[in-house]
Amino acid sequence: MVHFLxxxxxxxxxxxxxxxxxxxxxxxxxxxVEKVKLFLDKGGFVGAxxxxxxxxxxxxxxxxxxxxxxKFNFSNNTVSWIExxxxxxxxxxxxxxxxxxxLKLISGVPQGSILGPLFFSLYINDLPxxxxxxxxxxxxxxxVFFVHGRSKTAVAAKLAKAMSCxxxxxxxxxxxxxxxxxVGMYFxxxxxxxxxxDIELNGEKIEIVSHFxxxxxTIDSQLSFKTHIEKLCKKIKFNLLNYRSxxxxxxxxxxxxxxxxxxxxHFNYCITSWSQAGQSVKKPLEVLYKQAVKVLxxxxxxxxxxAVFKKHSLLNWDNLHKFMDIRLMFxxxxxxxxxxxxxxxxRRKDSERVTRGSVRGDCxxxxxxxxxxxxxxSVRNAAEWNSVPEEIRQSTTCKDFTKKLKKYLTDxxxxxx
Numbered sequence: 001m002v003h004f005l006x007x008x009x010x011x012x013x014x015x016x017x018x019x020x021x022x023x024x025x026x027x028x029x030x031x032x033v034e035k036v037k038l039f040l041d042k043g044g045f046v047g048a049x050x051x052x053x054x055x056x057x058x059x060x061x062x063x064x065x066x067x068x069x070x071k072f073n074f075s076n077n078t079v080s081w082i083e084x085x086x087x088x089x090x091x092x093x094x095x096x097x098x099x100x101x102x103l104k105l106i107s108g109v110p111q112g113s114i115l116g117p118l119f120f121s122l123y124i125n126d127l128p129x130x131x132x133x134x135x136x137x138x139x140x141x142x143x144v145f146f147v148h149g150r151s152k153t154a155v156a157a158k159l160a161k162a163m164s165c166x167x168x169x170x171x172x173x174x175x176x177x178x179x180x181x182x183v184g185m186y187f188x189x190x191x192x193x194x195x196x197x198d199i200e201l202n203g204e205k206i207e208i209v210s211h212f213x214x215x216x217x218t219i220d221s222q223l224s225f226k227t228h229i230e231k232l233c234k235k236i237k238f239n240l241l242n243y244r245s246x247x248x249x250x251x252x253x254x255x256x257x258x259x260x261x262x263x264x265x266h267f268n269y270c271i272t273s274w275s276q277a278g279q280s281v282k283k284p285l286e287v288l289y290k291q292a293v294k295v296l297x298x299x300x301x302x303x304x305x306x307a308v309f310k311k312h313s314l315l316n317w318d319n320l321h322k323f324m325d326i327r328l329m330f331x332x333x334x335x336x337x338x339x340x341x342x343x344x345x346x347r348r349k350d351s352e353r354v355t356r357g358s359v360r361g362d363c364x365x366x367x368x369x370x371x372x373x374x375x376x377x378s379v380r381n382a383a384e385w386n387s388v389p390e391e392i393r394q395s396t397t398c399k400d401f402t403k404k405l406k407k408y409l410t411d412x413x414x415x416x417x
Contacts, residue, residue, distance in 0.1 A: 013125050014339050018140030019117040022331070025215040026270050027338050028139050030328070032146075032214070033223060033273045034344050034376055035135055036187050039148035041373035045188050047155035048146035049163060049199060050212055052181035053170075056141035057120055058108040061174035062086050065109075065123050072122070085115070107174070123173070130169045131162040139215055152186055156197035159184070163201040177201065183209045187221050189372045217270045223372075225277040229285055232266060232274075236288050239263050243295050255296055256312075263292045271324045276375045286317045306415040319409040325381040326388060329363070330401050333385075344378035361393060362386045 012020065017028040039046045053059075065086070069079055089105040109116040109123075120140065127143065128136035134145045145162050149155035170177055184199045184206045196208045211220040211227045218228035239262045247255060267289060275282065290305040297308045309316050315323055331337040332345045346364040363382040368374045385393070392408055395401035 012121060013128055013138070015128055015136050016121055016125060016138045017338065018138065018142075019121055022336055023338050025139060025217075026272060026328075027341065028137055029215055029217045029219075029270050029273045030377055031338070031340050032137055032144065033219075033276065034341075034378055036146065036223065037368075037373045037376045038344075040187060040189050041368050041370055042148070044148060044150040045152050045155050045186055046146055046148050047152070047159045047184065047186050047199070048144055049159055049184045049201075049206060050182065050214060051143040051145070051166070052178040053141045053143075054176040054178040056175065057111055057116065059175055060109050060120060060123050061107050064172075064174055065119060068123060068126070071126075082119075086110075124175075127166070127169060131165040133158065134162040142215060144214065152194065152197055155186065156199055159199050163199065163206075167202045179204050179206070183207050183212055185209055185212055185219075185221055187223065189222070189370060191222055215270075217273055223276070224281060225274040226281050228274050229277060229281055233284050233288060236263060236266050236285070236292075239266070240288060240292055240295065243292065247295055247298060259292060259296050267320065268324065271321065272328055272377050275321045275324075276377065276380075289317050289320070309413070310410075313406075313410050315406065315409060316413055319413060322384050323405060323409055325377060326384050326405060327398070327402055328377070329381050329385045330393070330395075330398060330405075333361075333363075334398070336398060344376075345382070361390070 017023040017025070036046050036048075062083075066079060066083055069082060074082075086109075089110070090102045091105060092102050093100040109119045117140065124138065124141070124143075127138065131145065134147045136143065136145050145159070145166065147155055147158040147162065149158055167177075179201065182201070184196075185208065186196050199206045199208070211218055213219075218225070218231060220227050243258060243263065246258075250258065267285070291301065293305060293308050293312070293314060294301065294303055297311065299308060306316070308314075328337065329345065332341050333347065335342075344366070346366070348362045348364055363385050365382040366376075366379050368376070368379055373379070388405065389408065392401065392404045395404055
């Protein structure tokens with residue numbers, strides 16, 4: 001059904017990232033950060049509202065859902081089948097062989113099912129269209145609206161208009177916003193103190209915050225990612241402490257499994273976004289990364305880490321960032337990533353002029369005015385992509401490309417200490 005929706009018209013909205021192949025939370029956060037940095041490079045401010053729907057999956061109105069499904073190219077038989085699937089469902093609670101009475105479900109999609117999340121995505125598919133003047137990114141019920149303006153006052157006015165449209169849509173869709181968990185944020189390139197205008201929805205003020213956890217990534221108003229990295233350090237330190245205490249009792253295979261699943265996974269999550277932080281901000285993470293590899297090889301803290309990276313064919317700290325960035329670039333170039341990300345990647349072969357770079361499939365490096373925006377994934381990664389040998393970039397599958405890229409980065413690494 002997802003394949004049908006992606007190939008039909010109308011289809012799932014391009015800004016809906018939830019429960020779709022080739023879409024992920026990392027893709028969604030990467031797109032959000034790219035958009036905000038692009039806007040801020042033009043000057044002014046960006047304002048965002050992170051929506052939180054109250055019991056979103058449980059409050060889906062069946063009649064409204066079937067009406068919205070009729071707007072897609074489903075046959076009448078398919079719509080009737082879905083109606084039958086949702087009709088006459090009930091729920092009970094059972095504890096220690098004692099069950100409650102049966103309660104008929106008149107709303108909500110079956111959670112834990114394959115079709116439930118898809119039905120919800122279809123239910124909110126038209127949300128971005130209600131306020132076209134604002135940017136929108138959705139991941140299931142996690143939705144963010146954001147706008148750009150020359151001043152915070154102008155941004156607040158645009159957001160107020162967008163929220164008014166959202167409020168009307170929520171009422172028509174029989175959904176309710178959790179106003180206590182819905183927050184607003186103003187983004188800027190500097191940390192100059194200035195008052196944050198109020199943002200209201202249905203007459204209620206939305207809390208303005210300086211940082212917010214969006215899809216597992218803590219975003220702050222200057223996109224410094226300091227708060228996210230501080231929290232990440234605490235989590236990794238705890239796991240690293242446990243790793244040290246049990247390492248001597250583990251085989252090398254088990255130790256590698258623990259390292260990748262309990263430590264490296266935390267480094268890798270949304271690294272394309274938080275790695276845009278300054279070097280001084282990322283330094284504590286670099287220290288922890290090197291310590292974790294030394295624990296794997298049962299080496300003391302003062303031991304030189306480069307020898308351990310080479311021994312176990314692991315990526316060093318700098319190459320880890322390059323690897324994750326370039327792999328995402330491969331996905332964008334080969335249409336294995338959401339379409340909105342492709343806007344930030346321009347290949348030379350797409351231009352009229354034929355050059356050596358266009359033949360190789362090099363990417364144009366986007367022009368940005370500020371150092372702040374030059375740290376964006378699309379800017380820094382274009383040069384990294386161009387430096388990868390052509391035979392690696394011509395890999396036909398992501399798996400093959402990943403394997404070749406990792407080998408290239410580990411083989412070409414030279415210790416400079």
